[in-house]
Structure formats: C-alpha cells, structure tokens
Amino acid sequence: MELYLIIILILMILGSIYSLNASDLLSAVISYGIVGFGLVIAFLLLQAPDLAIVQVVIEVVTLVIMIAAIKNTQSKIPKMEFKPKIAIYYAITLMVALIFVLIFDRVTGCLSQFGADTMRMAQPYIDGAADTKSANLVTGVVLDFRAYDTLGEATVLFTAVIGVLTILRIKGKKDK
C-alpha cells in the first residue's frame, strides 16, 4: 500500500520535472497530466473516492483549457545555452532544496506517523453523522456541518467565472 503510493509519487515527480523541462508546450501540458492523474490514483489508494471523482473531472477540464490556450501559439521554447555560471545556480538551488527538505523532515517528525489513528478532530463529525441523514461522511461535512464554507466556495467559483468572461470578452472598451 505504502509502496504503491511511493511508486506513484516518484512517477508524479518525474512527470513534473519533464513537464517543466520539455522543449515544446504541448508535451509540457500532456506530461502535466501525469501529475494530475497520478493524484487521482493516489486518492483512490488513500480511500478518498469523492476526491478522485472530482479530481478526474477537474484534471480533464484543466487540460482542455490549457490546450485551448496554447492551440494557436508558437510553442517551441528556445533552449538555454550552457554556461559555467548556470552550474553555480544549479548547485545553489540544490543546496537550498536540501535545507528545505531537512527542515521539513524535522517538522513532520512532530506529526503522528503515516497511517496512525488520529481521529481527535473528526470524532464529533463522525458521531454527528446520524443527524445529517447522509451516508457519505464527506458530503455530510461539506453540505451540512460546513455549509458556509461551501457557500464561500460557490462565491469564489462564481467570481472566477465572471473574471474569465470579463478577461476573454472579444469586444472591449476602445481606447480614445
């Protein structure tokens, strides 16, 4: 179980690195799909089917929007020529990343072990599940206990749609 997750995560990391270093945008977008769909499988393995369903839909929609954005563009990316200076930058980047990883390792040491039973926060929600009359605890939390959060989410989504429509409107105000 944990081994499967590690394999999928390594695949996702490789896909994201290739996506960032690809020389044309279409292959960058496609290999970004590896990360999203790997996340779907990880959610399924972690017993979160609701999230997996939502993530599939979101991933497909994101890929379609991205391909629409780069469809008619000149998508080749010029390669950076290698200079000795760049090697120093890479070394600094790796060192900073290593420091970040070490700090993160210390910080997650304070968390409980992966797979430990830490239901202290969730226990009231599970006990109150009978009141919501919902068989699915996740939808019970989203639509009953935390309905105001969902209202806020709907507001953000509405605002984003209005923003996209405003930005992409063909007819704009003409400059004088």
Place this chain on the structure above:
Amino acid sequence: MIIYLLCFILFLVGLYGVISKRNLIKIIISIAIMEYSINLFFILIGYVEGGTAPIITKGFENAKFVDPLPQAMILTSIVIGLATTALLLAVAIRIYQKYGTFDINKIKDLKG
C-alpha cells in the same frame, strides 16, 4: 515518513518552476503542481491504516474510517484550484493576443 518527503519534493519542483521558468504556461503548470502536492499532503495526514472510505453502508456501520475532515476541506480546495488556474490561463491567453509571446522577458521588454 519518506512519503511525506516525496510529497514535499513535488512541492519543491513546483517552486523551482515558478522561480526559474520564463514561459507563462510553465509558470501556471508549476503553480498547479504545488497546489496538487498540498492537496495530497492533507489526504496523507488524514489516512488511517486499514481504514475504509468514510461511507456508511450496510454492514459497515462501525468499520474503521479514514478521516473525513481533510477530505471535505480538500474537496473545496480542488474546485477553487480549478477556478484560479482558469483565471490565470485567461490572463495568459490575453497576454499572448496582445504581445504575441509567452516569454515574460520579452513581454517586459515590449512594455517599456
């Protein structure tokens, strides 16, 4: 704990992309990757060994469930992530229509 570390490395890959890449689409991809890694980290924290999906069905009334609270949070977070990505891509499309390139260095030069 190695699984938390791999999740964080995915985040760092996204951070590297945001800082070092010059193409607008690649910057948007990096932001999306960072967001995915954070979503995954929350679900990893909520996982319980041997737990089932938090859905009460016949015969599973008192089964061991995984934590439903992070899942509910991340459900909101995923949808908001789509909204922000779509907004960023709309801005990128507009920039391409105006300047004819996704390269942020060239856009900076053209602006003057």
